[in-house]
Amino acid sequence: MKTFSFDTKPFEAMLLGPARAYAALSIDYTEKLVATQLDTAKAYTDTGLAQARVLLDVRDADGLRNYIEGQQQFAKNMAERIKGDAEKVVSLNQDFMQQSQKLAESSLKxxxxxxxxxxxxADKA
Structure with a gap:
């Protein structure tokens, strides 16, 4: 009786290996993205709470005027922070797409x- 031998190397090369590599890439990307989002959320929360504390310290008209004047700088700083955070996410996305493309090309090869x-x-057999 002749036994049938199934070679799993092509299956591994064509499907399982690339699937594992893509899953690892996706997990790394997700980890970086979530860490960025958590850092951003913490920074925005801390900034908002700090602003609330500054507002609580307003006791008179001069304090209110100083607070309002400080809001211009606060708005400028927040706009820069938001821009920087958006650039981080865009960079993460671009890196993920480039690595995904390289992985797809390598997997195809x-x-x-x-x-x-x-x-x-098969030809030899």
Whole structure:
């Protein structure tokens, strides 16, 4: 009785390997994105609470005027912070897309090589 041997290398090269690599890439991306979002949320929360505390310290008209004047600088700082945070997310997205593209190209090349190797083995048999 002849036993049938199934070569899993092409299956690994064409499907499982690339799927694992993409899953790892996706998990790394998600981890970086969530960390960025948490840092951003904490910074915005801390800033908002600090502004609320400053407002609580207003006791007179001069204090209110100083607070309002300080709001211009606060708005400028927040606009810069928001711009920087958006740039971080865009950079993360671009990096993920580039790595995904490289992974897809590499996976396609490996799959083609595995297919050629499999076809060569089948021709020998």
């Amino acid at each position: 490996q799959a083609q090589q595995a297919q050629q190797a499999s076809t060569g083995q």
